[in-house]
Amino acid sequence: MTDVNSWLRRLYIRALTIRVMRNKSRFVARRVRKYSIQSSSAPDSVLVELARETEALGPAAGMLVPHAQGTLLTTLVASARPTRAIEVGTFTGYSSLCIARGLSDSGQLLCLDISERWTSIAEKYWARAGVGHRIELRLGPAAETISALPAEPTFDFAFIDADKVSYQEYLDLLLPRMRLDGLLVVDNVLLHGKAARGRARGAEPAAMRRFNARLAADHRLQTVMLPFADGLTLARVCAH
């Protein structure tokens, strides 16, 4: 019976991760997406429960980062061991939990969001994962919250994943508050592939194209865009 349960659990996790990844990475061949998920670590039970509760929210669940992206965030953070991290756009807490897990015990993550309802789910899972003491949540429009932050102490790591049309504003506000060699990670930069189309229609794809072009040309940053998940840009801060 235990074997059957663990087999069913593995099957469920596989189906969940493949579904989330499929929705995000339509620009990658299905077979390759499936294979890359199968070749990555599986989520633990806290992340599976969090994803399941988020799925029950309906279409909003599409905002969740795919599992493999969460793993990437944990590995990036754990290898750099930042002291201060910031996340712009927290939702139900999947990515923040993954970031917080990579921090050292004295590391702190500041989470920004406007939704009390969604972040109340996040707080529950932070506590369950034993990382609640590393995270501070501030509710309100993220641009206002960042503007009110002092220039010092600086952040070592930032993850941008809130409303897409404000990405440039978030970057402009965050950059002076980042330490040199700090890492900015920006999500959804491909917008399901729409951002890569020359004549992208709609406010979001157009804003994302402008943002991506400015980021690549910004001499203060060393930037690489990964065609992974919904497109992920890593930018190292080289100058202010």
Ligand SMILES: C[S@@+](CC[C@H](N)C(=O)[O-])C[C@H]1O[C@@H](n2cnc3c(N)ncnc32)[C@H](O)[C@@H]1O
């Ligand atoms: C894509 S979701 C974040 C997903 C999250 N990083 C995760 O992995 O689960 C975007 C979040 O940004 C928040 N948001 C949207 N506009 C915002 C704003 N102006 N200020 C702060 N948060 C905002 C939304 O409430 C939502 O929770």
